[in-house]
Amino acid sequence: MARSTGEDAQALFHSLRSAYAATPKNLKIIDLYVAFAVFTALIQVAYMAMVGSFPFNSFLSGILSCTGTAVLAVCLRIQVNKENKEFKDLPPERAYADFVLCNLVLHLVIMNFLG
Amino acid sequence: MAAEPRWGSGGGAAALLLLLLVAAASICHAASNFLPVSDAHRSAALELFAPVDGSFGSLEETSEALQSFDILGIERRTNVRGSTCSSAVEVLGSSSSPVKDVFYALKVSSLLKCDVRQSQLEAIASRLKSVPSDASSLNDFYYSIGGLVLIKNQIPVVDVLLEDADKVFQAIKALSQSDGRWRYSSDNPVSSTYAAGMALETLAGVISLASNEIGQSRIDAVKNDILKLFDSIEKYDDGTFYFDEKVDGVGPLATTSSVVQGLTAFASTASGRVKLPEDNILGLTKYFLSIGIPGDAKEFFNQVNSLSCLENSRVSVPLILALPATVVSLTNKDKLKVRVTTALGSRSPPLKVKLVRAFISGSKDASVIENQELIFDSEGAFHILDLLPTSIDVGKYTFVFEIVLQDSEDAKVYVTGGQTKVPVYISAIIKIENAEISVLDSDLGSVDTQKKLNLGKEDDVSLAANHLQKLRLSFQLSTPHGHAFKPHQAILKLKHEKAEHIFLVGNSGKKFQVILDFLGLVEKFFYLSGRYDIQLSIGDAVMENSFCQDLGHVELDLPEAPEKAPRPAAQPDDPFSKYGPKAEISHIFRAPEKRPSENLSLAFLALTLLPFLGFLVGLLKLGVNLKNFPSAPVPAMFAILFHVGIGSILALYALFWLKLDLFTTLKALGLLGVFVMFVGHRILSHLASTSSKLKSA
Amino acid sequence: MARSPLILVALISLIPLLCHSFSPETPTGRRILVLVDDLAVKSSQSLYFKSLSSRGYELDFKLADDPKIALQRYGQYLYDGLVLFCPTVERFGGSIDQAAILDFVDSGHDLIIAADVQSSDLIREIATECGADFDEDPAAMVIDHINYAVSENEGDHTVIASDNLIKSDVILGSSKIEAPVLFQGIGHSLNPANSLVFKVLSASPATYSANPKSKLSSPPALTGSAISLVSVMQARNNARILISGSLSMFSNRFFRSGVQKAQSSTKHEKSGNEQFLTEISKWVFHERGHLKAVNVKHHKVGEEDEPAVYRIKDDLEYSVEIYEWSGSSWEPYVADDVQVQFYMMSPYVLKTLTSDKKGVYSTSFKVPDVYGVFQFKVEYEKLGYTTLSLSKQIPVRPFKHNEYERFIPAAYPYYGAAFSMMVGFFLFSFVHLYSK
Incomplete structure (x- = not known):
């Protein structure tokens, strides 16, 4: 049955890809943005694993900036997504404004903690 | 004592005195050896009386120095005659000089044979003659009479005889006390032995200057005073006699020499003998000799002068x-x-x-x-x-x-x-024979090890013993005539690192032996086992070959010390070991943590920036466009301002990281933030309205 | 009432007297009280006293039982030094007693004690307080049948010719004492618990202390090199005490006498007594070996002022000036073993100071990376010199927050990440709004 699991996986993958291709462009932009943040975080963790956590505050700052960015982006995606019934009444501009504000605060904190 | 017949003056019959002295049994006193004046005295005199700047000091000091040199027979090598004579003549010439200075000037001039005119001497003589009649203190009498005697001895022509010698004699005698001492003056109650000596000398002078002879009864009264004075003589154990004064500042030497001077002067001028107790003269001489070489100029003069008085006196010359x-x-x-x-x-x-x-x-x-x-x-x-x-x-x-x-x-x-x-x-050299050291077994007395010793030369034996054994050292000492000899010092020492033990070597006749029974000595040795160095010291004042010799060592094996055993006393440390520079210390700094190499960090910096590039690429691939950008100028301007504002806030953050502090940043942020909010509100509301128009359309 | 101006004048005239007394600026005081048993000592030890008075000391001779003697009046000490040449005194006269003498020493003044055969208990007790224990038998003398001075008239070997002198230039002077020193008197041993007293002239191994007129019935208490003939003590307040077991050692007879040691054929013209005692008196009265340290300075390398606080890992320089009193003036002291400690509970840094031969000692080192309150401590103790004990407190602080390196290379990736996030956000915010 290995062949069928392999085929099933491929079929699943194809269906996921086609489903994803249907998402609107702005959401794809946000997804790309999140992936960017996550990758940066992963690279930093790999670095820390190699050399140790010497300027720990800098490490945390770097990681936090990535994770914070990712989290805020995900929140924006949730709020902007038209298929999300919960936030139907929330204008996307409003979500965007919250997003920008939170990011500005985040980056202030990051800069302070970076050392 | 039998009544002594009176002897005429001049005969100087010391026979009776000698009889008295010799007849007496030798007084029991300690054995002693007094050395007479020697060359060491003469060199000391030259040192003590060294002239400073051509003079010996005051006239009194000069006269002392000159007299000492004369007595000891030292030639006066330095030429002091010129300056000293001139100062002496100056004093003699002045009619207002005090009597004391005149006296010493006369003495110095007679010693140095200065040129003094006869007329000057006559003037002085007449002045001095007038002093005794109204003098009240002993000093005045002493110096004036003494001066007159000096003039008489120098130039007999000058008339120095005293008319009222008897009156003067009485005046001086009136100051005498019942115990033989004299007062300095009638209103000074303190009586002094030193003053007695001065008085006797003065009285002798009066007798020699008298134009009419002084009555014998007066002279006998003075002789009685002398005898009473000699009752207060003191003596040391070694047979020396001296006089001491209770007055502060006058030592026994000065007092004794004053008495001796007075006594000899009186005895030489007075008629009749002075009957002194036996041994006094010799005792006084021995006192002066026992001082050795005095370190003070005045004391040196006193010593030497008194000895000379005794030697030249008519009392008796001590041998x-x-x-x-x-x-x-x-x-x-x-x-x-x-x-x-x-x-x-x-x-x-x-x-x-x-x-x-x-x-x-x-x-x-x-x-x-x-x-x-x-x-x-x-x-x-x-x-x-x-x-x-x-x-x-x-x-x-x-x-x-x-x-x-x-x-x-x-x-x-x-x-x-x-x-x-x-x-x-x-x-003498003491003969040492049969020296040997051995270790014996305690009970049986059998010899374990035996070594011969070379006492007086070198030895280095090496023995071993335990606490059940004994150490025996024996040798024989004999004098050159073959008799037994017991030295004062016969000490055996056992030296351990931490303690030292001393034993006396006893003897019976010629044989010397010491046996150390370690069983009984275990506690004395503090239970310390180990190497003990053996040292033997034999010595005596009359042994010419005394020695202190290391004989070797013995390894002692003693049992363990029990709990309460006494500890040996601490040894004093070598003082140099306590002081000394200490070892240098330099601080070892904490090693900084290991950092990764810079290249690695730079490599990862590049890696970290990679996702950003990926983001850019991805955006382009997704087909990003700016179609939604407002076309009308006002909203466009707001949009641009909005993004510029965000950018400037981010730039502010970068600046904050680089050099600003939080307060400045927050202030700037406040301003920028308000601006951005305003602008953002405008553009977002515009966008919102456009999108809702699109939706409704 | 006419006497009050007189009294005033008398009081004022005392003021110059005070200027001549012992003070930290002139450590050699001038006035010395000499107590003797009888005034013959003044004459028989006159060469020794002349050596003192020729160096400017005013000697005041008094009998030991004179009822008018006093060391202090109205709280002021009348003398700067005391010489006790009275071995047989039973009780001092006036207001002097053992406690007064020990107070005199405690207040920083110097003392010379000479005991001799038949010393009284009083003198022995004073010596015991100073750490020298004399033989208890009053008739005992030091006898040496091997190192005695050959003499035609003294046959009992009690006059010892000793050359076991301490090797110290500061105590005995820089010129070597060639001839042996003559000694006739009693010996003492030093209390091992006392670390301030030490032997200057010690006996040879064959020496012992006993009564020469009677046979030894028990082993002598003092034998060998443990016997000290002349010892010296420097108290913690730098007062100096000389203890000698022989009064005749100071006499003119011994000063002038020639010496020949038994079992040696060298004849010395003059004994070493005069040189030995003159030099050691110079040391006792602080004409040598008295140090003072002034001008303690420390600063960061490159700066001139003394900071109030140091930071760890700073480079600093420390300097101090040390002078030695030469009897009349302060001369620079030259040595190579003065050390400074940087001390907090225990020395963190100990360095030897280098001298520039003019009395200035300096060194430099790095401040340790421990913070706290430290002290610069100089504890200089050398045999024969006064102890120098200096200490200066200085705090040491750690790095301030802005004294670290600003940008840490190891954190570059994190910096890069943060900035790239910021740039990414800016770009995204732009793109998100206007992309269709």
Whole structure:
């Protein structure tokens, strides 16, 4: 049955890809943005694993900036997504404004903690 | 005492005095050896009386210096005559100089034979003659009468005789006290022995200056005073006599010399003998000799002057019997030398010295030698006793000598003091034989190890013993004549690193032996096992080959110390070990944590920026566009301003990271933030309205 | 009433007297009280006293039982030094007693004690307080049958010729004492618990202390090199005490006498007594070996002022000036073993100071990376010199927050990440709004 699991996986993958291709462009932009943040975080963790956590505050700052960015982006995606019934009444501009504000605060904190 | 007949003056009959002295049994006093004045005195005199800037100091000091040189027979090498004479003549010429200065000026000028005009002397004489009539203090009498006597001796032509000598005599005598001492003046109640000496000298002067003879009764009264004065004489154990004063500042030497000067002056001028108790003259001489070489100029003068007075006096001249060397070696075949001289070192009259007896000091045994006459060696002026033929052995002896004058006439002049006891050390090399050291087993007494020793040379034995054994050291000592000898020091020392133990070596006859029973000594040794160095010291004052020798060592094996055993006393540390620079310390800094290499960090920096590139690429791939950008100028401007504002806030953050502090940043942020909010609100509301228009359309 | 101006004048005239007394600026005081048993000592030890008075000391001779003697009046000490040449005194006269003498020493003044045969208990007790224990038998003398001075008239070997002198230039002077020193008297041993007293002239191994006139019945208490003939003590307040077992050692007779040691054929013209005692008196009265340290300075390398606080890992320089009193003036002291400690509970840094031969000692080192309150401590103790004990407190602080390196290379990736996030956000915010 290995062949069928392999085929099933491929079929699943194809269906996921086609489903994803249907998402609107702005959401794809946000997804790309999140992936960017996550990758940066992963690279930093790999670095820390190699050399140790010497300027720990800098490490945390770097990681936090990535994770914070990712989290805020995900929140924006949730709020902007038209298929999300919960936030139907929330204008996307409003979500965007919250997003920008939170990011500005985040980056202030990051800069302070970076050392 | 039998009544002594009166002797006429001039005869100087010391015979009676001598009889008194010799007749008395020798007074029991400690043996002692007084050396007469020698060359060491003369060199000390030159040192003490060294002139400063051509003069000896004041006139008094100058007279003392000159007199000392004269007595000791030293030539005055430095030329002090010029300046001293001129100052003396100056004093003599002035009619207002105090009497004391006149006296010393006269003395100096007579010693140096300065040129003083007869008229000057006559003027002084008449001035001095007027002093005694209204003088009230002893000092005035002393200096004026003394001055007149000096003038009389220098130039007899000048008239110095006193008309009212008797009155002056009485005035001085009135100051005398009942115990033989004198007062300084009628209103000074303190009586002084020193003043008594001055008074006697003054009275002698008065007698010699009297134009009419002074009554014999007066002179006898003074002689009684002298006898009473001599009642207060004090003596030391070694047979020396002296006078002491209770007044502060006047020492016994000054007091005694004042009395001696007064006594001899009086005895030479007064008619009749002065009957002094036996041995006093010799005792006083010995006192002056016992001082050795005084370190003070005045004391030196007092000593030398008093000895000279005693030697030249009509009382009696003491003869001193002295041994230049009291340590005699049998091994070196030394001969015992005795010298008899006067106190100042001049020759004695012909005499013989007899050794009455010689016995071991401190013992009551019979004497070793009796009645031996010493042979006179005219070359060195010594009397010699050869000890070898006698059976005298090593030891500390007391030799009792007696002087026998050849000429009976001399007996009237000189006093010899009867028997003189002198301590003599006779030393020799002691024979050491049969020296051996051995370790014995305790109970049986059998010998475990035995080693022969070379005492007096080198030894290095090495023994071992435990606490059940004994250590025995034995040797034999004998004198050159073969008798037993017990040295004063016979000490065996065992030295451990932490403690030292000392034992006396006992003897029976010639054989010396010490046995150390370690069983009984375990506690004394503090239970310390280990190496003990052995040292033997044998020595005595008369043993010429005394030694202190390391014999070797013994390894002692003692049992363990119990809990309460005493600890040995701490040894003092070597002082140098306590002080010294300490080792240097330099701080070791904490090593900084290991950092990754810079290249690695830079590599990862590049890696971190990679996702951003990926983001850019991805955006382009997704087909990003700016279609939604507002076209109308006002919203466009707001949009641009909005993004510029965000950008500037981010730039502010970067600046904050680089150099700003939080307060400045927050202030700027406040401003920027308000701006951005305003602008953002405008653009977002515009966008919102456009999108809702689109939706509704 | 006419006497009051007189009294005033008398009081004022005392003021110059005070200027001549002992003070930290002139450590050699001038006035010395000499107590003797009888005034013959003044004459028989006159060469020794002349050596003192020729160096400017005013000697005041008094009998030991004179009822008018006093060391202090109205709280002021009348003398700067005390010489006790009275071995047989039973009780001092006036207001002097053992406690007064020990107070005198405690207040920083110097003392010379000479005991001799038949010393009284009082003198022995004073010596015991100073750490020297004399033989208990009053008739005992020091006897040496191997190192005695050959003499024609003294046959009992109690006059010892000793050359076991301490090797110290500061105490005995820089010129070597060639001839042996003559000694006739009693010996003492030093208390091992006392670390301030030490032997200057010690006996040889063959020496022992006993009564020469009677046989030894028990082993002598003092034997060998443990016997000290002349010892010296420097108290913690730098007062100096000389203890000698022989009064005749100071006499003119011994000063002038020649010496020949038994079992040696060298004859010395003059004994070493005069040189030995003159030099050691110079040391006792602080003419040598008295140090003072002034001008302690420390600063950061490159700066001149003394900071109030140091930071860890700073480079600093420390300097101090040390002078030695030469009897009349302060001379620079030259040595190579003065050390400074940087001390907090225990020395963190100990360095030897280098001298520039003019009395200035300096060194430099790095401040340790421990913070706290430290002290610069100089504890200089050398045999024969006064102890120098200096300490200066200085705090040491750690790095301030802005004294670290600003940008840490190891954190570059994190910096890069943060900035790239910021740039990414800016770009995204732009793109998100206007992309269709």
